[in-house]
Amino acid sequence: MTLPRHGRLWLxxxxxxxxxxxxxRLPLWFIPYCVALLGWRLAIDLRDWPLPPRWLRVLLTLVGxxxxxxxxxxxxxxxxxxxxxxxxxxLKLLELRSLRDAMVVIFMGYFVVAGGFLVxxxxxxxAYLLVNVLLLTAAxxxxxxxxxxxxxxYLRRAGLLLLQALPIMVLLFVLFPRLSEPLxxxxxxxxxxxxxxxxxxxLNNISExxxxxxxxxxxxFKGPVPPANQLYWRGxxxxxxxxxxxxxxSRDFSPRWLSVPGQYDSxxxxxxxxxxxxxxxxxxxxALDLPASVPNGITLNADFQLLSKRxxxxxxxxxxxxxxxxxxxxxxxxMHRLGLRLxxxxxxxxxxxAAQWTHLPAQTIVDSALAYFRDQPFWYSRRPPPLGDxxxxxxxxxxxxxxxxxxAAAFVTLMRAAGVPARVVTGYQGGEVNPVSDYxxxxxxxAHAWAEVWLDSDGWxxxxxxxxxxxxxxxxxxxxxxxLTTDAAMLIFDLxxxxxxxxxxxxxxxxxxxxxxxxxxxxxxxxxxxxxxxLGLLRFxxxxxxxLLSGAIAAVLGxxxxxxxxxxxxxxxxxxxxxxxxxxxxxxxxxxxxxHEGPMDFAxxxxxxxPDLAGINNEITAxxxxxxxxxxxxxxxLPLLRAAVARFHPK
Amino acid sequence: xxxxLTLRQRFSLARFLHGMGAEAGPILLDRRRVYILPxxxxxxxxxxxxxxxxxxxxxxxxxxxxxxxxxxxxxxVSILHTWRNLLGLRVEAGRxxxxxxxxQARFPLGLRNDSAEPRPAIILVPAxxxxxxxxxxxxxxxxxxxxxxxxxxxxxxGRFHVATRFPLSLFRAWTPxxxxxxxxxxxxxxxxxxxxxxxxGASGSGGDKGQGQDDFASLRPYHAGDSLxxxxxxxxxxxxxxxxxxxxxxxxxELWLAWDLLPGLDTEARLSRLCRWVLEADAVGITYGLRLPxxxxxxxFGPGQRRRCLEALALFGDKP
Numbered sequence: 001m002t003l004p005r006h007g008r009l010w011l012x013x014x015x016x017x018x019x020x021x022x023x024x025r026l027p028l029w030f031i032p033y034c035v036a037l038l039g040w041r042l043a044i045d046l047r048d049w050p051l052p053p054r055w056l057r058v059l060l061t062l063v064g065x066x067x068x069x070x071x072x073x074x075x076x077x078x079x080x081x082x083x084x085x086x087x088x089x090x091l092k093l094l095e096l097r098s099l100r101d102a103m104v105v106i107f108m109g110y111f112v113v114a115g116g117f118l119v120x121x122x123x124x125x126x127a128y129l130l131v132n133v134l135l136l137t138a139a140x141x142x143x144x145x146x147x148x149x150x151x152x153x154y155l156r157r158a159g160l161l162l163l164q165a166l167p168i169m170v171l172l173f174v175l176f177p178r179l180s181e182p183l184x185x186x187x188x189x190x191x192x193x194x195x196x197x198x199x200x201x202x203l204n205n206i207s208e209x210x211x212x213x214x215x216x217x218x219x220x221f222k223g224p225v226p227p228a229n230q231l232y233w234r235g236x237x238x239x240x241x242x243x244x245x246x247x248x249x250s251r252d253f254s255p256r257w258l259s260v261p262g263q264y265d266s267x268x269x270x271x272x273x274x275x276x277x278x279x280x281x282x283x284x285x286x287a288l289d290l291p292a293s294v295p296n297g298i299t300l301n302a303d304f305q306l307l308s309k310r311x312x313x314x315x316x317x318x319x320x321x322x323x324x325x326x327x328x329x330x331x332x333x334x335m336h337r338l339g340l341r342l343x344x345x346x347x348x349x350x351x352x353x354a355a356q357w358t359h360l361p362a363q364t365i366v367d368s369a370l371a372y373f374r375d376q377p378f379w380y381s382r383r384p385p386p387l388g389d390x391x392x393x394x395x396x397x398x399x400x401x402x403x404x405x406x407x408a409a410a411f412v413t414l415m416r417a418a419g420v421p422a423r424v425v426t427g428y429q430g431g432e433v434n435p436v437s438d439y440x441x442x443x444x445x446x447a448h449a450w451a452e453v454w455l456d457s458d459g460w461x462x463x464x465x466x467x468x469x470x471x472x473x474x475x476x477x478x479x480x481x482x483x484l485t486t487d488a489a490m491l492i493f494d495l496x497x498x499x500x501x502x503x504x505x506x507x508x509x510x511x512x513x514x515x516x517x518x519x520x521x522x523x524x525x526x527x528x529x530x531x532x533x534x535l536g537l538l539r540f541x542x543x544x545x546x547x548l549l550s551g552a553i554a555a556v557l558g559x560x561x562x563x564x565x566x567x568x569x570x571x572x573x574x575x576x577x578x579x580x581x582x583x584x585x586x587x588x589x590x591x592x593x594x595x596h597e598g599p600m601d602f603a604x605x606x607x608x609x610x611p612d613l614a615g616i617n618n619e620i621t622a623x624x625x626x627x628x629x630x631x632x633x634x635x636x637x638l639p640l641l642r643a644a645v646a647r648f649h650p651k
Numbered sequence: 652x653x654x655x656l657t658l659r660q661r662f663s664l665a666r667f668l669h670g671m672g673a674e675a676g677p678i679l680l681d682r683r684r685v686y687i688l689p690x691x692x693x694x695x696x697x698x699x700x701x702x703x704x705x706x707x708x709x710x711x712x713x714x715x716x717x718x719x720x721x722x723x724x725x726x727x728v729s730i731l732h733t734w735r736n737l738l739g740l741r742v743e744a745g746r747x748x749x750x751x752x753x754x755q756a757r758f759p760l761g762l763r764n765d766s767a768e769p770r771p772a773i774i775l776v777p778a779x780x781x782x783x784x785x786x787x788x789x790x791x792x793x794x795x796x797x798x799x800x801x802x803x804x805x806x807x808x809g810r811f812h813v814a815t816r817f818p819l820s821l822f823r824a825w826t827p828x829x830x831x832x833x834x835x836x837x838x839x840x841x842x843x844x845x846x847x848x849x850x851x852g853a854s855g856s857g858g859d860k861g862q863g864q865d866d867f868a869s870l871r872p873y874h875a876g877d878s879l880x881x882x883x884x885x886x887x888x889x890x891x892x893x894x895x896x897x898x899x900x901x902x903x904x905e906l907w908l909a910w911d912l913l914p915g916l917d918t919e920a921r922l923s924r925l926c927r928w929v930l931e932a933d934a935v936g937i938t939y940g941l942r943l944p945x946x947x948x949x950x951x952f953g954p955g956q957r958r959r960c961l962e963a964l965a966l967f968g969d970k971p
């Protein structure tokens with residue numbers, strides 16, 4: 001069976017729409033390649049170009065596969081696989097002959113759409129999903145309708161089908177049992193560049209994040225939001241330094257003690273919250289200092305850091321609890337040694353400064369260092385000047401302008417030089433509360449670094465040297481807010497109604513995104529169970545849920561069926577209906593009107609067979625004939641006929 | 652109203668495979684007649700959904716779940732649309748024009764779409780033939796199934812399917828039907844031209860006994876098939892019954908086309924020659940009769956005579 005041209009054109013349009021977002025993600029050379037393939041197909045359909053010869057198709061295939069190989073160095077994995085699928089789809093278009101080929105192409109199109117979701121699941125992509133499915137469905141309809149192009153009809157019918165399929169989709173989405181574990185191997189990481197905190201800190205890399213408004217994660221507290229000075233979101237803990245950069249201890253070797261979960265005694269009730277983490281292509285999960293619960297698939301290490309077993313390549317939602325007041329357990333020898341280690345020969349002036357403090361108690365050393373930052377003209381700057389070969393010395397004695405990482409690194413260097421075990425902790429600090437939906441948004445611009453020192457009485461204690469800089473020495477006005485409040489800076493400064501409205505809109509949109517993340521993307525086994533339990537649907541177990549699901553789908557189908565039957569029903573006119581009702585009444589006493597029998601003949605037959613009915617029978621027939629063929633006035637005679645038929649009760 | 656089926660009939664495999672036997676029509680395609688099953692594409696679509704679902708489960712990807720369930724919903728809903736596209740259609744048999752062997756017999760079918768909406772892409776599939784696709788507007792639509800006429804006699808339409816795969820081609824709804832409908836197939840006229848010589852005693856010596864078209868001779872009661880041009884309308888108008896005018900003339904001859912004139916040929920060849928003679932005699936407009944073993948058609952002329960003769964040739968050898 002050959003394909004109708006309008007079907008092929010619809011197919012091409014639908015596939016172009018499906019491929020478009022992929023093309024923007026693939027290496028640049030894909031764009032001319034795919035445009036050429038799609039263009040040739042268009043020329044085939046519009047200008048009757050021939051299908052490309054076999055040798056050319058083979059050549060194009062080799063070029064495509066070669067391109068994927070050079071671009072990705074592999075043919076498997078999410079990105080390379082998607083690229084390969086795109087290439088194959090383009091090529092398949094060039095050998096489109098039968099309905100079967102077209103179907104294969106459409107089904108490959110579904111895979112391309114699904115593949116795109118591994119990379120991006122934003123709300124726009126979700127909306128575009130509907131556009132894609134609408135176009136692919138319209139293409140299927142056009143291909144199933146050889147009689148000719150009725151473009152609007154295809155779109156309308158596709159829309160109708162989609163509308164009727166939506167309730168089924170919602171039911172399946174909510175009720176179809178979700179699994180808690182993947183079916184097979186660990187998904188390959190996507191190559192998309194990570195933003196956010198990294199596993200090391202050189203003086204300046206956090207300051208690259210300060211201007212980024214990108215969301216790092218969102219937090220919904222079960223209870224009041226803790227005060228701003230407790231909102232330290234713990235990320236990688238950095239032990240190892242060469243004087244300029246700071247690294248994870250596991251970067252060089254992974255000591256066994258690191259994987260033993262850290263111990264601490266809590267001094268308050270836990271804070272419960274749900275954290276929705278944007279993908280950052282790394283293992284760590286940010287938690288409020290210090291995490292109290294460890295969800296499935298996550299471990300706690302000796303640094304009190306939560307680590308996901310898998311790289312976080314998709315948005316994830318975690319139910320967490322933390323204690324904000326605590327006393328940590330004893331310090332191991334390895335930690336003690338590591339917590340004092342400084343590279344020899346670097347930053348001599350800083351070490352000399354700290355050497356004056358070695359005889360003091362640890363707490364006094366901490367206070368001395370903080371006092372130094374407060375009393376000397378240190379400035380908090382988003383654009384600190386470059387530093388030389390002894391970066392900490394330059395910062396402490398010369399430039400005295402720096403970002404949180406400068407203060408944290410300098411402080412830890414001073415502590416270690418003074419004999420107090422210390423380490424750098426990176427993560428985020430603060431966040432702003434979305435007043436629309438009452439959750440905390442933590443952005444990349446909230447990235448932060450602080451210090452932890454070991455005090456014999458309290459264990460590891462958080463010290464944030466940046467926080468001691470007095471407000472008048474902070475260059476950017478918004479930065480002063482950071483440690484004081486979670487209210488949005490813009491609302492406090494109140495820069496006029498336009499800005500106010502903009503902020504409002506921004507919060508609303510973020511709230512929509514948050515709902516999307518919570519209910520569409522983050523709807524997993526755990527969430528499903530919670531929801532079903534809250535609705536009381538798990539009372540009969542999963543069998544009950546499946547039964548409910550089947551019943552609800554059957555109900556939707558029943559409604560669709562009724563709609564279709566009503567819509568397709570003939571619009572008979574009232575006169576015919578009344579006469580048919582009359583005939584039906586006669587049928588019940590055994591008098592069937594033959595299809596060829598006119599009303600007059602039928603009346604004559606009825607009169608002969610049942611003389612007792614002749615009177616009313618003739619009246620009805622006369623009225624009907626006069627209405628149908630004569631000059632009777634519908635307004636007056638139709639009610640007469642209706643009344644006559646109504647009182648006609650043959651026995 | 653359709654008569655209810657017994658349970659045994661309702662679930663009969665033979666009914667599913669072969670339909671319900673030849674029926675007079677019109678036939679309403681109601682619930683018990685319309686079957687529906689996935690097409691090959693539909694099965695593939697199902698496999699694709701399962702594959703995407705597995706991916707969704709493995710990657711725990713919300714939007715992929717949404718896509719899977721949306722496609723599943725589309726598939727399920729399309730079953731109803733496909734089924735509804737066929738349901739309630741009425742099929743009635745039209746009148747088949749007779750053809751000669753070697754021509755295409757055309758079976759007109761009336762497809763009555765009693766709904767207010769058109770029914771797109773309704774497919775007719777004759778047994779062993781190619782699909783024909785039609786869009787049916789509301790109301791009665793006449794369509795044709797063509798079958799090659801290879802043998803004289805009555806060509807039965809046989810079993811055929813009315814089907815549809817609209818809108819998505821994922822499912823196919825169909826009804827096997829057999830309408831009591833046949834097409835009369837005349838023998839193929841032999842290529843040889845020319846009429847046989849007049850048989851002795853057949854043409855009158857007076858020359859004006861026969862029927863020609865030149866001079867009015869007399870009236871006789873109208874037979875079905877007489878040419879309307881020869882109806883005597885004056886008597887009809889006086890309500891004295893319909894009569895046909897008989898003419899006589901010099902050219903009028905009475906010709907007997909007889910089986911016996913063609914010795915030495917086999918049956919079909921003889922019938923072919925006779926067929927050619929009938930056509931030629933009819934074209935010339937003479938009065939002719941047909942004499943076959945066991946059947947004699949008295950001399951007459953006009954379309955009725957032509958039809959009677961060709962029909963006798965077509966059905967030669969059949970039991971009456």
